[in-house]
Amino acid sequence: MSPKEFRLMVRKGEYAGPTPGVCGGFVQANLLGIPEEFFPDALDFCRKNPAPCPIIDVSPPGRGGRVRVAEGADLHTDLPGYDVFVEGKHEKRVTDISFLREKNLGFILLGCSFSFEWALLEEGIPVRHIELSRNVPMYRTTIPLVPSGPFRGNMVVSMRPIPASLVAKAVLVTSRYPLAHGAPVHVGYPEGIGISDLSSPDFGDPVPLLEGEIPLFWACGVTPRVVIEESRIPLAVTHRPGHMFVTDLSDEEIRDVNSLLPEG
């Protein structure tokens, strides 16, 4: 199934499940929907924190949720799940945000780690949570983000255990995907970023760290969710975790590309 066909199926309400494994080889993206008033700050925040918030495309207020990276798509209807936040608090989970059209939201699509996980597997590097069919473990850290307007907070990271002999290869492979968070931000020392217990992630599922494996920490797409909570802005929307937007871009098209966003 092509990404376009998948998005139409989602729009018609025929699919509301998670997207890992859907349309293999095509880039999936996290969604951030922000009211006009706060949109410039949100965009500035993402630009200043490209590791957790790598910008793939932008649909400014007034554009009706259309984007360049997905032909004919509407971001109000083409994701299988949305989370709506009011004053920073999670308000509800829905499968369509057409009821928010009058709010004239702007949208930012952010890269997610699926692209680099596919690349790791292609290079023969095991990915534990995929082997175990679990969600990746994610942790709040003490790594500060560069603030912009009401948007501020600390980075959330995902963790993947890598055998010591494959750590350098895992760094090199993921560094080629800056739009999918790029190289790890921390290697081997969870205490250094405020993680006291690897077996108790703040989001996702725990995975075992085996003898001879090193925990690698990558900037994580859950970061904006935590930032929205901190910001307490009147309204914001994200994708439902695991329920991403499927773009027309292939994973190879974003390899080594630092940003698809035009300047200014």
Added chain:
Amino acid sequence: MSPKEFRLMVRKGEYAGPTPGVCGGFVQANLLGIPEEFFPDALDFCRKNPAPCPIIDVSPPGRGGRVRVAEGADLHTDLPGYDVFVEGKHEKRVTDISFLREKNLGFILLGCSFSFEWALLEEGIPVRHIELSRNVPMYRTTIPLVPSGPFRGNMVVSMRPIPASLVAKAVLVTSRYPLAHGAPVHVGYPEGIGISDLSSPDFGDPVPLLEGEIPLFWACGVTPRVVIEESRIPLAVTHRPGHMFVTDLSDEEIRDVNSLLPEG
């Protein structure tokens, strides 16, 4: 002083010291001198084990110790120190091997880690043994090398402690210098390659591993020395450790270059 001027000074016997810091920015190389009979196997061995034995240039038997990467140089006289091995045992340490000209040795110049250490420092990554003015700690490992003829054995690695937040950067920076051993071969788990005690290196000096630092292990130019011992061939020559051959190549010239050696 230019590399050529330095080599002439060495040739005249006016300098017989170690070369770290000499002719900054120019590539220094390890030396391997092998009799004609075993030269093809030695070359094949280096080609098959490019991480510890990255070939920078070759002076086959009959070439009188001349190389392309150093104008006017003679490898019999232009290194400040040589070690001579007989039947795999260290026989003597000399400052000139002109007395071996009749043996018609072939020479292989191998990249050394000085190039990537310079690059690490340029990128703001601390290098502990340089800070402490010590030799880098080196360890015998259980990582097997690909054998060729009489040449076989396990890899020797060097260790540098890197802060957890800079590990990915250290991997990326050194990966750009494949002729200086490239990216680490192991990260964070010395036991996995047979190292039981980091404070007791097999060669060089111990350096402390501080809280929050991860030990990174790179393939090391001492490997051929250990392989010569194992091989027990009648005669072999290496540079005296720390007393390298200074080439005319700049560090930047070998960045991202996989091998300067022509095919065949």
